Amino acid sequence: MKTTRLLFTLLLLSTPLFSQATPTNFTLTDITGNKVNLSDFRGQWVVVNFWATWCAPCLKEIPEFIAFQDRYPQIQVLGIDFEQQTPVQLRTFLKKFNINYPQLMVKDVPLTPFEPLKGLPTTAIVNPGGAMISKHTGPITIEMLENFFRREKVISDPKVEQRAKEAAKAKAEAEAQATEIKAATEARAKAKAKSAAKAKAKAKAK
Secondary structure: OHHHHHHHHOOOOOOOOOOOOOOOOOEEEEOOOOEEEHHHHOOOOEEEEEEOOOOHHHHHHHHHHHHHHHHOOOOEEEEEEOOOOOHHHHHHHHHHHOOOOOEEEOOOOOOOOOOOOOOOOEEEEEOOOOOEEEEEEOOOOHHHHHHHHHHOOOOOOHHHHHHHHHHHHHHHHHHHHHHHHHHHHHHHHHHHHHHHHHHHHHHHHO
């Protein structure tokens, strides 16, 4: 499939395509009828995923977004159904997925600068200032998202965290050992001084 081949031929998520400093916004309705503004999430990183019920790669990546949202609640995922469906139809379709992030209904008006899309699925990254800084056409995995946000220093690498914990533990143990050695050395010095003072006092008494 063309959109799948794009995953291998385009270097997207790994490197931002452009630098857009201007904040962007849209207002869409979710599957419960509530209006959702992209600007509601200013101050947070946002992952915007365009998908459709007929798109097999889109359906395959939904569990990836669910796992990512569950693991990183500080980063907001938004799904946008890129087809003309009713909220009831979409709610019925999504029941089997146990979705944990908002699902929005696309409008007839293009969502600039997210559109035009080169294909589905398409995922865009919006920074806390509201600017879209990267857009990827093709399936997304949780590993791809984690790699992106690690580069942005939004999340940390568990291996790096583990090494840091081990280094901190080793440092604490070394400091504790140094403190014990110092205390033992001081105790021996005091004992030696006390013994010398006793010997001197005894010599004087003679």
